[in-house]
Amino acid sequence: MDAELDADRRLIDRASTVELLAAALRERIIKGVYLPGERLVEETIVKSFKVSRNSLREAFRLLTHERLLVHELNRGVFVRKLTVADVVDVYRVRKLVECNAVRSLAGRPRQADDMAEAVAAGDRAKEDGDWLALGTANMMFHQAVASLAESPRVDELMRNVFAELRLVFHTVADPRRLHEPYLDRNKEILAAIEAGDGPGAERLLLKYLEDSEHRIVEAYRSA
Amino acid sequence: MDAELDADRRLIDRASTVELLAAALRERIIKGVYLPGERLVEETIVKSFKVSRNSLREAFRLLTHERLLVHELNRGVFVRKLTVADVVDVYRVRKLVECNAVRSLAGRPRQADDMAEAVAAGDRAKEDGDWLALGTANMMFHQAVASLAESPRVDELMRNVFAELRLVFHTVADPRRLHEPYLDRNKEILAAIEAGDGPGAERLLLKYLEDSEHRIVEAYRSA
DNA sequence: GCATATTTGTCCGTATGTATA
DNA sequence: CTATACATACGGACAAATATG
Numbered sequence: 001m002d003a004e005l006d007a008d009r010r011l012i013d014r015a016s017t018v019e020l021l022a023a024a025l026r027e028r029i030i031k032g033v034y035l036p037g038e039r040l041v042e043e044t045i046v047k048s049f050k051v052s053r054n055s056l057r058e059a060f061r062l063l064t065h066e067r068l069l070v071h072e073l074n075r076g077v078f079v080r081k082l083t084v085a086d087v088v089d090v091y092r093v094r095k096l097v098e099c100n101a102v103r104s105l106a107g108r109p110r111q112a113d114d115m116a117e118a119v120a121a122g123d124r125a126k127e128d129g130d131w132l133a134l135g136t137a138n139m140m141f142h143q144a145v146a147s148l149a150e151s152p153r154v155d156e157l158m159r160n161v162f163a164e165l166r167l168v169f170h171t172v173a174d175p176r177r178l179h180e181p182y183l184d185r186n187k188e189i190l191a192a193i194e195a196g197d198g199p200g201a202e203r204l205l206l207k208y209l210e211d212s213e214h215r216i217v218e219a220y221r222s223a
Numbered sequence: 224m225d226a227e228l229d230a231d232r233r234l235i236d237r238a239s240t241v242e243l244l245a246a247a248l249r250e251r252i253i254k255g256v257y258l259p260g261e262r263l264v265e266e267t268i269v270k271s272f273k274v275s276r277n278s279l280r281e282a283f284r285l286l287t288h289e290r291l292l293v294h295e296l297n298r299g300v301f302v303r304k305l306t307v308a309d310v311v312d313v314y315r316v317r318k319l320v321e322c323n324a325v326r327s328l329a330g331r332p333r334q335a336d337d338m339a340e341a342v343a344a345g346d347r348a349k350e351d352g353d354w355l356a357l358g359t360a361n362m363m364f365h366q367a368v369a370s371l372a373e374s375p376r377v378d379e380l381m382r383n384v385f386a387e388l389r390l391v392f393h394t395v396a397d398p399r400r401l402h403e404p405y406l407d408r409n410k411e412i413l414a415a416i417e418a419g420d421g422p423g424a425e426r427l428l429l430k431y432l433e434d435s436e437h438r439i440v441e442a443y444r445s446a
Numbered sequence: 447g448c449a450t451a452t453t454t455g456t457c458c459g460t461a462t463g464t465a466t467a
Numbered sequence: 468c469t470a471t472a473c474a475t476a477c478g479g480a481c482a483a484a485t486a487t488g
Binding site for chain 1: 452453454455
Binding site: 264265266276280296297298299 | 472473474475
């Protein structure tokens with residue numbers, strides 16, 4: 001495990017142990033190795049990564065701020081478990097940001113390439129039957145949509161929001177039902193964006209988001 | 224200094240040393256005790272607050288995430304110094320969030336009380352000639368506007384954005400010129416909101432934000 | 447409810463690496 | 468190039484809170 005960190009350290013010269021550790025933990029959370037609600041015990045992780053407790057605690061603090069972990073005083077850290085209210089709020093933010101991003105659209109934006117790439121990645125994932133990868137491709141697409149706003153702060157906000165949303169994937173039972181229907185709809189949205197049709201894209205996008213929210217909340221209540 | 228922390232710790236029983244320390248540092252940054260660009264040396268602060276380096280480093284990380292500090296690897300932390308690009312991006316976010324918040328307005332919202340209070344605080348500050356307090360009141364007003372979105376995540380985003388913006392106040396020379404003209408305009412915006420006139424409020428707000436941005440960028444370039 | 451074991455919260459000493467005068 | 472100041476990282480220690488039997 002620690003060999004992994006060392007390799008990264010050599011590759012990216014300027015990265016601290018804390019950041020590398022946080023990246024490794026983030027990956028495990030996103031991939032579902034650590035599941036929502038699970039407690040992360042300091043000593044166990046310290047041993048498996050061969051880092052000091054202080055470094056681990058700083059990495060925890062980083063991920064807590066990204067809302068991937070929750071910290072309970074004197075009890076430790078747990079993988080975040082989103083409530084229905086959280087999901088609703090995440091979609092509130094998505095509607096605000098994504099719809100605004102496409103609203104004032106004129107001409108083919110640079111981000112269209114990123115979107116096309118995300119769609120292609122989704123197609124590949126579907127063929128492979130890799131539903132987690134399909135979910136990832138879907139988020140990549142919408143991250144690209146959000147980046148139409150051309151704002152670093154909005155980008156960061158959405159990176160966090162999408163990371164949060166991935167926590168849901170590990171809680172609901174059937175990821176296929178969750179992601180598959182949206183591949184084609186992303187293609188429609190992309191077509192509208194490439195045509196420079198802002199209002200049309202916004203209409204499709206809003207409906208997409210409402211359907212997606214409804215489906216997740218439904219699946220979530222029964223879980 | 225440490226007596227201060229201890230008093231707070233007794234009051235709010237369930238607060239960690241790190242959070243109390245972060246709050247104390249945040250206050251000093253916002254009040255301009257630590258100025259933009261200034262380096263915060265670990266040992267000095269450890270001594271003055273009588274906390275451990277570990278606690279201080281965690282507090283630093285918290286404030287770095289709030290964008291009040293910047294962290295340079297192996298060089299330490301500095302009070303953030305906003306660039307013109309940062310200011311422009313902050314206003315991009317403000318336009319996105321604040322304008323959307325008032326756009327779909329129906330009836331008198333709960334937050335109108337908060338806005339009215341902020342306006343009153345602004346009036347008092349103006350009488351006292353306390354321009355820093357006037358700036359604070361102005362931010363309180365617009366934080367209340369943003370909270371029309373009724374989203375915890377948007378609220379947090381805007382709290383950070385406004386905290387960043389306060390860093391500018393300590394860099395430009397004349398805070399009075401920066402804040403005073405906007406008291407009356409806030410009153411106009413509030414009136415439109417109280418009347419349930421969403422589009423009218425949005426028009427006033429957008430113009431306010433554009434003027435404010437222009438003025439700050441101008442003052443900023445010459446500083 | 448009580449006593450014990452476990453885990454976190456905090457602090458310290460030290461060794462190493464990095465930036466800069 | 469050297470010296471100095473500082474950040475980075477580690478491991479140990481003890482107190483405090485929590486979980487467990």
